[in-house]
Amino acid sequence: MASIALYYPWMHFQDTDWLKLSLLSWERIVRLRPRTVGDRDSEVVREIRGESDLLQEITPSRHDLETVADAFFELLGHEDLVWELNALHLGAADLTLGVSEDLFPPLSQRMTETGHHPALLWIYCGGTGTKMSYLLRHQLIEAGLAVQVDRRDPWIGLQPRLGTVYLTALADTVARHNALSPVTDDPRMHQAVGALDRLADLLDLPVTPALQDTRAAYAHLSLRAVIRPERIAAVPVSRLVAFRQRYAPELAAFHAHIDSLATELEQIAAVENAEIAQAHLQTLYERTTKPQLDELRRGLRAFGVESTLSMLGLKVDLGAVSGTALGTLAVSGGHPAMGAGAVALTVVPYMAGRLKARQQQRTDSPVAYLLAAEQMSKRSRLGFPI
Template structure:
C-alpha cells in the first residue's frame, strides 16, 4: 500500500518547520491528535503548507483514549508504589511556574482533559501521579498535570490505538526511547515507565523511516529558507511521480520487514534498512541522474554537430535566403528544435517510469542554484533536457 497518511505524535502542533516541510514531501496527508474543543494555533509555515492542499487532518482521540485508559489503570494499580517513587507529583512544579524550594525539580506537563477518561484520572490522582492544573481550563475542566515521561507513554499508547483504528502510520519529529507502535498491554506500559523494557529496534513504521531517508537525501541543507510555495507546487504538480516513489518506499519497507522480522540487534536492523533503501531508492536515483546527464551530453552533441544541409528544412532555407551562414544557422535551429523535442520526450519517460523521478524533481526544485549551475541548466534547457 503506497504512502498515504502519517499520524503525528506526541504533540498537536508541529514544532520543527524544516521537519514539517520534509514531511509534506513524503506524506499525502498528515493526521494529528486534536481533542474536541482544543484550539489549534499553527505557525505561519504550517498554515501555508496546509492551505489549499488539505495536508493536515485532525483526529479526535476520545475513543482511542477510552480504549487505552483501562490498560493504564491496571498498570498504575499493579505498580502504584514503584510508579509513585518515580512519578509522584507532590512537591513538583507545573510547567511555566518557577519552583520555590527546589530549582532543579523537573516540571510537570499537562494532558488535555478530554484525553483522560474519568477512571484513569481517578486512578492517577489516587496514586499521587496526577494533579489538576486549574491555570489551564477547557470548557470548565482543568488540565491534568503529570510527569512528562508518563504523559509521553500515554500519548504513545493512544497514538498506537488510533493507528490501529485508522491504518495511519505513526510518525514523530521527537527522538525518544520508545515508539508509539507496539503491543501496549498493561504489562508493557509498566515496563516502559519503569525502564524495564529495552528500546525497540524499529521494525514498526519502516516505510516512514525509508521515506524520510529518501527525501532527506535530496533536500538542501537550508530547508528552513525554502519558500513554502515550492513545497506546495511539488506536492500538486508531480502527483504521478509521487505515486511511483511511494511504491518504491513500500517495496523497500517490505524487504526490511521480511528479512529482519526476527532481528533484535539494533545495528543489524539498521544495516538491513540501509541495504533495502539503497536497492529500491538510492541506486535508482543515481541511475536516473546518470541517464539524464548522459541524455544531455548526447543531445547537445547531436544538436551542434549534425550537418544542417542534411535536413530538408535546412536546405530549403539555405536556398530561400541565398546565404550559407543563414542556411547554417537556420539548419542548426530546426535541427536543435527537433532534437530538443525528442530529448524532452525521452527525459519525461525516464523520470515518469523511475521510482526516483519524484526525488529528482524535489532535488532540482529545492536546491539553490549557483551562477555555474544556472549556466549548465540553461544549456540543458536549450538542448531540451533540463528538469
C-alpha cells in the same frame, strides 16, 4: 506505506526542518489537537496551515479512548508497577520525583497557568476533543498517578514517563483505527507502532532514543541525501507546497518503492541501537535507491536532452542524431538552403520525441521524485522557479 502520517506525542511541532521534509514525504500529516487548545504553532507551521492542506487536526474517537483505557486498566491491577509509578504521592511536585529533566515535556507543550506544575505532562481532558476517557482519568487520579487543579480544569497532569507512554499508546491506537503512519520529531519518544501491546515494558524502562517508523525514517534519509540540510531550511513554504502539488504522482511512486523494501525495513525495525539502525538504513539506501537514482540521471543524459537549472536552454547530442536531417543540418554548419521551414520540420519533431521519451523515463522511475526534489532545492537556492 500509509500516505498519511500521524504526528505524536505533542500537539505542536518541535523541529521546523523536520516538518519541511515531512511536507515532501507525506500527502498529509494528522495531529491530535483539540480546536479549543491555544495556538502555540511557529510561523512556519501557520504558513503551512494557511497555504496547503498538509496539516489536519482530529480528536480521538470514543473507540480510540476506550481501547487505550482498557489496556491501562489492566496495568493498574499490578500493584508493584503502580508503586513504582509513585502511586502514593498525591502532590504535583511529588509526581516528578526521580524523573530526569531530560524527560520533561518541551517548552511549547508546558502549561503556564497557575497551579499547573511545569515539569508534569498535562493531557487535555475537556468535553470536546478529550484525549482520555473519563473513567481512566478518574482511576489515575484516585491512584495518585495524576493530579488535577480542580474539577473544572480540563487538564490532568501525569508523571512525564507515564504521560508519554499514554500518548504513544493513544497514537498507536488512532493510527491502527485510521490506517495512519505514526511519526515524531522528538527522538526521546518510544516507537508508537505496537506500543499498545507492550505498555508494561515501556513503563518499566526509561524513555530512550529509538528509531521510529523505519519507512518514514527511510523517506527522510533519502530526501536528505539529495537535499542538503541548509537548503531545506532556506526553501520557502510556498515553493514546497507548489512542488507537492506538481509531483504528487511521483511521490506516490516513491512510496511504492519504499513499500517494496518492506522486508528489509522490518528487519531494521528490530535493531535496538539507534545508530546501528541508522547505519542499516544508509546501507539499504546505497544498495537499492541510490543506484536507481544514478541510473535515472544517466538515462536522461543519454537522450541528448538535458535541462539546465532554469530550464532556459536545450542541449542536443549531435552524435545521437547523426544520419538524420537534423544531423545533416548540424554537420553542414547550417547551410542557407536549410531555412527556418526545414528546421521546423526536423528540429521540432526530434526535440518533441526526445522530450517525450525523457518524460516517460522519469515517469517510469520509482525514484524520479528524489531527482525532482534535488532539482527543486537547487533552483530554489538560485532563485529560479520550480
